[in-house]
Amino acid sequence: MFAFFLKKIEGLSDRKTVKKIAEIVFSVAHLGLGKMSGKSRCPVCGARLVLISRPVVSKELASASNYDDKWIAFFNQREGEICISCGASLRARQLACALLRWGSETQGLDGASAFSMMGSDGAKRLRLAEVNSCGALHKALEGLPGLKFSEYEPEDSSVPHEDLLNLSYASGEFDMVLHSDTLEHVPDIKRALGEIHRVLKPGGATIFTIPAVRDGRKTVARATLKNDGEIEHLMPPVYHGGSYQRLVSTWSSTNSGTILKTCLAIWDLRPRFWSTPQIRAHL
Numbered sequence: 001m002f003a004f005f006l007k008k009i010e011g012l013s014d015r016k017t018v019k020k021i022a023e024i025v026f027s028v029a030h031l032g033l034g035k036m037s038g039k040s041r042c043p044v045c046g047a048r049l050v051l052i053s054r055p056v057v058s059k060e061l062a063s064a065s066n067y068d069d070k071w072i073a074f075f076n077q078r079e080g081e082i083c084i085s086c087g088a089s090l091r092a093r094q095l096a097c098a099l100l101r102w103g104s105e106t107q108g109l110d111g112a113s114a115f116s117m118m119g120s121d122g123a124k125r126l127r128l129a130e131v132n133s134c135g136a137l138h139k140a141l142e143g144l145p146g147l148k149f150s151e152y153e154p155e156d157s158s159v160p161h162e163d164l165l166n167l168s169y170a171s172g173e174f175d176m177v178l179h180s181d182t183l184e185h186v187p188d189i190k191r192a193l194g195e196i197h198r199v200l201k202p203g204g205a206t207i208f209t210i211p212a213v214r215d216g217r218k219t220v221a222r223a224t225l226k227n228d229g230e231i232e233h234l235m236p237p238v239y240h241g242g243s244y245q246r247l248v249s250t251w252s253s254t255n256s257g258t259i260l261k262t263c264l265a266i267w268d269l270r271p272r273f274w275s276t277p278q279i280r281a282h283l
C-alpha cells in the first residue's frame with residue numbers, strides 16, 4: 001500500500017529530503033475515547049475539565065451530508081462537548097495534547113496546558129503558522145511573537161489570507177504548522193502537504209486534525225479542481241465549517257483514509273498520535 005502511494009507522490013519532492021523532516025505529529029479525532037475522568041485537566045486552559053454538551057449537527061446538515069447515527073455522534077462529541085472554562089472542543093483539546101507533547105519532547109518546553117506552555121519564555125522563540133483558526137486553542141497561540149495566523153477567507157480584514165495550496169511563506173520558515181479540519185476541503189492534498197513541508201524547517205512538525213470515522217466506508221473524493229480552475233463535482237456538493245461554509249473535497253474514513261495514507265507516504269513515518277491512549281491520558 002505504501003509503495004502505491006509513494007509512486008503516486010513521485011515528483012512532489014525529494015523523498016530523501018522529505019525523510020529528514022524529523023517529526024510529524026498527528027492528532028486525529030475519532031470515536032472510542034472512553035469516559036473522561038473528573039480529575040483531568042483541560043489541555044488547552046489547564047482548568048479542571050468539566051464538559052458541557054450540546055448537539056452541533058442539525059437535521060439539515062445530517063441530511064445534506066448523508067451522516068448516519070455514528071457520524072452524528074462523532075461530531076456531537078468532537079465539536080459539541082466543550083470545556084466549560086475555555087470552550088475547547090475535543091478537537092481543540094486533542095490538538096493541544098499533540099502540541100504539549102511536541103513542545104515537551106522536541107522543544108524542551110514545560111507546561112501542563114497550551115496556555116501555560118505557549119505563555120512561557122521558551123515559547124517566544126517558536127515560529128508557528130496557524131493556517132485557519134484552531135478554535136479555542138487559538139487563544140493560547142495568539143500572543144506568541146512568532147505566530148503567523150491566517151484564514152482562507154478571513155472575516156476580520158486584519159487577518160491575512162492563506163491558501164494551503166499556495167502558501168506565501170518562505171521556505172524553511174516554521175518550527176510548526178497547525179491546521180485543523182482543513183485538508184478535507186483542499187482539492188489537492190499532496191500539493192498542500194508539499195507546501196507545508198516546504199515552509200517547515202528541517203526537523204519541523206505539523207499538527208492537524210481531519211474528520212475521520214472508523215465505519216468501514218471508503219474515503220471518497222467529492223470534488224476536484226480542473227486544470228482551468230473550475231470545480232468539478234463528483235458527488236452532490238456538501239458544505240461545512242464554522243461561521244463560514246466550505247466545500248468538502250475529500251471525505252475520509254479511517255479504514256481507507258486517503259488523507260492519512262497520503263501523509264504517511266509522503267513522510268514515511270508512523271503517526272504518533274494515531275492511537276488514543278496518549279490522548280486519553282491527557283484528557
Ligand SMILES: [Zn+2]
Pocket residue numbers: 042043044045046047083084085086087088
Ligand atoms: Zn479548557
